[in-house]
Amino acid sequence: MNKKFALLLVLMAALVVGSVTSASAAEIKATGQWQIEADLNSNWDFQEKGAVSEDKTLNISQRMRTQFQFIANENLKGVLETQIGIANWGSGALGIGAGRSGNLTGAGSLAAGNGNIMLRKGYVDFKWPGTKVNFLVGFQGLSLPSAVGGGSPVLDDQIAAAAAVVPITEGLSLVGGFGRLFDSNASYATTAGSLTGSHSAGDVAFLYANIDMIKGFSIQPWLAYANLGSNVAGSGAGATTLAGFNAPNASANEGVRAYWGGAAFTMTAFDPFKVMADFNYGKATWNNQGATNKAEGxxxxxxxxxxxxxxxxxxxxxxxxFAYSSGENGNSTEGSGKSERMPVVGTPQNYALGSFWLQGGDTLGASFYSTDTTIGYWALGLSLKDIKLIDKLSHTVHLIYFKGTNDADFLKELVPGTGATYGQFLTTKDSLWEVDVNTKYQVYDELSLGLELGAIMPSFDKDTWRAVNADYANYGSKNAYKASLLLNYSF
Structure with missing residues (x-):
């Protein structure tokens, strides 16, 4: 009798455990993009006799992004995305190591060391019971609205954030939230200079609306505000040391208060014409908490x-x-000490015109792209996109002219670290032409083979750049080229 009773208890326990396991089970869905790429680059320093040799270099690199969705039901899921690389072949076994490396000077997915298995996204996605309000909480992708260029030029990265998507009517929804951009006061940090004090964090709040009430017209007005401390990049290293916030009259240990506003607009009412436009404005002021420089900036x-x-x-x-971004006026240090370039957060990942000088395309990193160094230009271009003449084969062609909007006199008063780099920063006396021819062959639905060819024909003013380095007057402006062969497995 005791044996039968014991057996009954075992069976009941198994049923309970089974029911609990069943209730807790989640459907797992895996997606990803794995890329292997060979790049042949020529003369990326644009210099005829440059000190840095950038002529005819061949690199083979790869990157593996894999995303897992742990789906409990239609209202609840967890998202985990990892990345290995970008890493060059030949640098060890891709330098693979567990965990995300501490980095006090970077933010988002690009902050981890090359080759690490790093967290690119990790968040909970759920709807509040009985409503259509969607919450996303954790390390996630955040891009402010943009209609042109593939992503926001202000903020487009992976950050720790809590966001909510609130449907109002059929054609109106609001998206808002809070994100922590930086925190150098981190117990896990491995970089020297980690803090135990205050003013070490940088936060952003954002709000935008998706308005699609009239057929053929949609607009996304948006606002963002950021407050970054005077130790945000390490002890005594404030927000003005970060790309996108530096300016001529800035001390290292200064915090920043910044706000942005704008709108993304798309119109398809006059089919077959599609019109897209963006306006982005930003202003950053220095918070002189603990700073030695009290001048206006x-x-x-x-x-x-x-x-x-x-x-x-x-x-x-x-x-x-067409695109236009404001540039330096040439009297920043002699005048107000302010910069006339739009502040940006980190290095937005996707904004580009063409597929070479401003990144773009499908390549892993073959570009000169850094928002803080390239901003200050106007551009006019023509693209022939998705040319399909043969089955499974497509082409895209870009022809773009770039001209600087930064006053040439700015280089005469240049302060180191304020983002004027030869070949990336364009003055009103500098210009360049870009030509891209990109080809993709769809081997399978999930596998493509690509070839991206690009050329940049620059014209940099020798006398202007002599103010930065006398040798630039002797280097000349030499064309840059790239040829990238890509294998892309998407699943």
């Missing part, structure tokens, strides 16, 4: 872009576009 500026696509052709989509 800061930076403010804007970026506007416009693109028109013609979608009436089956074999391609022609597009014309």
């Amino acid at each position: 800061g930076r403010s500026g804007f970026l506007f872009d416009l693109a028109v696509d013609y979608t009436g052709l089956s074999m391609m989509t022609p597009s014309v576009f």
